[in-house]
Amino acid sequence: MVESTVTSIIPPAPAGFKSGFIGIVGRPNVGKSTLMNQLVGEKIAITSPVAQTTRHRLQGILTTDSAQMVFVDTPGIHKPHHQLGRILVQNAKMAIQAVDVVLFLVDGSCAAGGGDRFIADWLQNPQVPVILGANKLDQRHQSQQIPEILPPGSSPSHPIDASYTSLPNADNWTLVKFSALTGLGMDALQSLLRDRLREGPYYYPPDLVTDRPERFIMGELIREQILLVTREEVPHSVAVAVQHVEATPEITHVYADIIVERRSQKGILIGKGGQMLKKIGSAAREAMQKLIAGQIYLELFVKVRPKWRQSSHRLSELGYTVEET
Structure with missing residues (x-):
């Protein structure tokens, strides 16, 4: 449910329960909002082909029996041309400084571009784990294959990933492939994200999907x-x-x-x-x-x-x- 005036009760977390905040960062139009909606199972973030669709920092909440993952959907990082753009980029950068895991989302259906390299440079000295998420696997001819998770330093078998694994500091990132549009690879992504979190409490009532x-x-x-x-x-x-x-x-x-x-x-x-x-x-x-x-x-x-x-x-x-x- 979406947050309303009714205050739900936050229960105590069971033993071994994990929780934390996961920042979704990437250039405009890589599918951040589509991924957010797919992860929480409900439409809470708007999507469109127009760049910079996301303007506000939006948190999507996925609660399972073993974890609560709070996804922070940020505006696409770009070169701002007006005061609104500067605010959006500043908010995206500030949001990432307060999360437990960074999910760096890229368009896996094409090679890395200047915007991806700009963000990779910005993530060279992260204080938290970084996962490189190659989205839009449904747009590849080999999308029928089960997505693979590659640990840091591994060589991908999918040729399009070479431009991403050669990004600055990519040797320290785990690569995961999926399609936010079709849901292909979501279980693997959720499992990987959960593994990166520490034990912690419920931050929100279990029935909420957004703050x-x-x-x-x-x-x-x-x-x-x-x-x-x-x-x-x-x-x-x-x-x-x-x-x-x-x-x-x-x-x-x-x-x-x-x-x-x-x-x-x-x-x-x-x-x-x-x-x-x-x-x-x-x-x-x-x-x-x-x-x-x-x-x-x-x-x-x-x-x-x-x-x-x-x-x-x-x-x-x-x-x-x-x-x-």
Whole structure:
């Protein structure tokens, strides 16, 4: 379940129970959010083909009989071009400093790129174990093979991995291959991550899958639909603010603002006769109804806030601040 106003009881951990925080780091569009959703078994992080889809640090919680793994999904590390980008990258770096294990996620369907090498350089002196996760195995011709886990210093049999195992400090990393989209290799990944954790308590009630409230997830589901149906400059210039949620036994009313930087972007989002906004709202409402398992009434308002990504005041209003570890 998603965190709500009801406080669940955190039980004492049994003997031998393991727990800890696992930071998922990687360049944009390698599948971090898809992996998060696959691991916790529920959609808590939005996904889209648009780079830098993830903006907020989101924690996904997987609790088994023997361990509680708290996954920290971070924004893709990239070269920032505005204040929002600088905040996102700073938050990603700060999040990794406070975890017990780092999962460095790469696109295993292609060779390593400059972004991967940049992150590898940044991880040269880690204080915690680093696992190199080669995602998108489903996009390889050999994806039918069972993924292998390679300990530090081993030579991979899969030729595409050579560019990744030659990254700086990769000799000290364990390589694991999987597909976050299909779930191939998830059991092996979970086992490997659990082995890297120490014995510890429950950090969250066992029935929670994220530390974020439903209101936050609702806003992200709206933004996901905008990312999926708009193109070019619009997705990066959009923010969503859920202003009011009113729940009754029959239906939940949600009122949200969509923030853009230019009037032309507002026109694109509304569309001819309001058809684009209707399409966004309909798809977002369906996703929200799955989230809460109930009926949703959704009303969207598009507002223009020039250069909001460069304004510290606007960013703070929308919840984009440097997060504490």
